[in-house]
Each structure stands twice: as structure tokens, then as C-alpha cells.
Amino acid sequence: MPPKTRQPNAPLIRSRKPDALGWADVTPKAQFLNRRQLMAAGAAGLGAIAAPGLLKAASPYSTDAEANTLKEITSYNNFYEFGWDKGDPAAIADQLTTDPWSIEIAGMVDKPGTYDIADITKTAPIEERIYRFRCVEAWSMVIPWNGFQLSALLDRVGVQSGAKYVAFQTLLRPDEMPGQRAGGIDWPYVEGLRLDEAMNPLTLLATGIYGEPMPNQNGAPIRLVVPWKYGFKSIKSIVKITLTDTQPPTTWNILQPREYGFYANVNPTVDHPRWSQATERRIGGGLFGARQETFMFNGYGDEVADMYAGMDLAKNY
Amino acid sequence: MGIATAVNTHLRALPTWPVYLAGLIPLAWVIWLVMSGGIGVDPIKGIEHRLGKIALWFLLGGLVITPLRRLIGVNLIRYRRAVGLLAFFYVTLHLVTWLVLDMELLWRQAFNDLYKRPYLLFGIIGFVLLLILALTSNTASIRKLGRNWRRVHWLVYPAVSLGVVHYLWQMKVISQEGWIWAGALVVLLGLRLMPWLRSRLFSRQRPI
């Protein structure tokens, strides 16, 4: 058998010119569903259909890898509040009430309180970030998120000097989230980041995908996106953010401390007891050839590796 | 016993080949799902998981046949070989899906995974046991092995148990469905073990 060809170790973040186009700018909604054909049409075709008034700077943090279709992104979800199957959230998450919605911001902040979602999303302009998304189950997608940097919100509420960690909590509403009525996990879902991770420019509070409001199954109305960590860190449907000086408990770590660490950085060299992390299957890759190499920090090493200098990442997995 | 006898009489007229044919319906269903796109956005896991689940149905289905005769008198023993071979067929397809579509023949990673991930180790040992059973599921082997054939085919119990443990182990958190399968296995093993235990206790008491 000939050796397998792999994606070259090319730069993973696109160095797009500031005036380049984001997908939401150039892609009429109907065509979101048909990205691959669109790609085939070529860049010239894309330029031709762009409405001049919609031009907006694309983020230098976006990847130029081909994004998954909206159908793929919205029908393959681990959101155990709605069931164990990846199809469950798409099937029943529409019963979740996301309006009204507010986030309680608590702990070591200057301006604690309960903030309405409409107020939260005014924190900073919504921008598009096309990120790779790597699940600990060794599959991956590329997702065009819309959102703003978590750092903007933290700056706005004023982080006090002793704070070292940010804790997040998902909605607890068993009558709309049947998974919370079943056992197995101690609800509500909780996650956390170190403060420097939370302040990293890559860390996003996402409010939409492909220019659409966040679908319920993807964590409406607002969720975290931490692209260099395994997906379970990117907590969905957030209702509470707390600044603390101690490392907060996180759901999967409580459940299986040997399998899921607090850091959960994407790391092909640190094996998970259940899944080899050396490679990943790209969703949308078809029946053959969907497996590809996994990159350290999911390819975001230039932006995040410094934060872990001197740390033993095999211990702090 | 009236109904059981009637069922048995009717079944006597039925040859075994339709059972093999009917056993291919789940495969046709999986192929249909792939062709129609109904398999979902992750066709590889979709195929792998469905084949595993179908295998489980046949494996536990095979274990139902003996107690069915003993407890209610319905005799399906003639179809037991077909059910067992179909189970093996689906486990094999499940394994091939993993190796070819999921692992894409990355042999080194595949082999590493096999011994590093307990759930895969359980699965592969179950597969090897089933392979032994499949290879000896023919009249020539029964004749050749004589009394030993029954001993060899006791392996079906560890084989099915390993399959179920493998299934439970690959879940991050065992679901309700998982517990139902586990419960079904325990009941079936219990039904099989009980007469054996009773006869052992009985025969041990006699000499005293």
C-alpha cells in the first residue's frame, strides 16, 4: 500500500488580507447548506455574488479550512442535557426556551449582577471566527462561529486582582432538558478556564453560526468556544459566570478524573484511555479518507503555547 | 403446550435458508441508510454502531433459543446455527468497518488501540471466540469433535458477555439502554446457569 498522504504541516490560521471576505458576508443563506459546491465554484464566483454593502473585515484568527455545512454542525451534537445520542439535541432541543435569558456574573468582579442577554451581546461587535473544533472522541469539524471575545465581557465587568479562574455553568431546567431528568451526570454542567485562557483572544462567547442565531442544539443563546481545547470545555447555554481564585470543578473531570483533565488541551501525544488522540475523523469527510492528523493545541499553538510554558502537559492533561 | 406444539409443527415445514435470507434484512437496511443519506452526517460511526447493535441482537437472540424450548416448549433449535452465524457475520462487518472505514487501515494505531483500550480488547477477544464457534458450526465439526463440540460451544457465553461488556465500556456514561442490555444478558446467563447449578448440587448430594 502506498504511504498515506496527509495534510501538509501548513500554517493553520489563514493570513487573510483585512479586506478579505467572511462566509457570512459572501454566502447567501440558501447556499450555507451547500458549501462544498460553492467551494468548487471558486473564489472568483464568490466575489461576484458578494453584495458590496456587506463587506466586513475577516478575522485573522479564522482558518481557511473548508467549513462544515450547517446541517452537519446542527445534527451531530454532544449536548447530553438532551440525550445521549448525537441526533437527540437536533430532535428535541427546539423545546428549550431561550428568551428571556440572562447571565449572572458573580465572584471577584467589580460589577457583579444579572445581565440580560441583549445587554451581554452589546459588549462588543459580533464578528465571524471560523475555527477548527476537535472533540475528545477524536472527530472534528470546522465551524464559522459568530461571537465576541470573552475578554471583552470580562473587561467590562472588571476582574478583581485576586481572580485566577473563570467558572461557567449551563442552564439547569429538567422540564425542558430531559437528559437532566436521567441520571449519570451531576447537573448542571459546569466548566472552567484559567484567567489567562479566558482572556486569550481566541476564546469566544458565541451567539451564532453562519450568521444565524445560535441553534438550540449548539448551545443557544450563548456558549463558550475554546478552539485549542477538546469540545467539552466549550460549555453551552451559559447562565452563570463566576470569577474565583481557586480552580473550579468541571463536570467531566468530576465524573472521570483519569480521562478528562481540567486543561483538556488538544494534544496528539497524550493518549486518552478511550480514544487515541493522534488522529481525528473530519465530519463531512465521507466514507473514505476522513481521518487526518491531529495538531498540538488543535493547530493554535502560536496563539496559546506560551500559556503552558514549563508545564508538564502529560500530567496536566 | 397447545400453542407451542402448533408452532413447532408449523416450523417443521420451514427450511433454514429463509432465516439466513431474513438475517440479511438489517444489512440491507444499513446499506439503504447509507445510500439515502439517512445514516446521518457521520456515516462511518453510523455504520459501525448500527452493525454492532445488530450483532448484539443476534447474539442475545441466539441465547434465547435454548431457554425458549425448555421453558415454553417452542423449538427453534434448528435455527440456532443460522442465528449464530449471522451474529458472527455482523460482528465481522462491524470489525471490518472499524479497521477499514474508521481506522483507515492505520495498522499501527489500530493495534495500539486494540491492547490499550479495554473496550476494544474485550471486543476482539469476543470476536476470536465467535470465530472459533463459527468455524466449528458445521455438521462435519460436530461429528469430528463428538462430545467436545458441546464443550467448545460453551464459549458462546463468554463471547456474548464480552460483546456486551465491550458495548457498555465504550460508553462514556452507561445509558438506560445499556443497562437494559446488561440486564437481558444477566437473565439469559442465569437461565442457562440455573439447571447446571441445580444438577451439580444434586449430583453432589447423592453420594453423601
Ligand code: HEM
Ligand atoms: C463480540 C463482538 C462485538 C459486539 C457484540 C460489538 C457490539 C458493539 C456495539 C453494540 C457498539 C455500540 C453501538 C452503539 O452505540 O449503538 C459497539 C461499538 C464499537 N465497537 Fe464493537 N462489538 C464487538 C466487537 C468489536 C470488535 C472486534 C471491534 C474492533 C476491534 C469493535 C469496535 C468497536 C468500535 C470502534 C465501536 C465504537 C466506539 C465509539 O464510537 O466510541 N467491536 N460495538
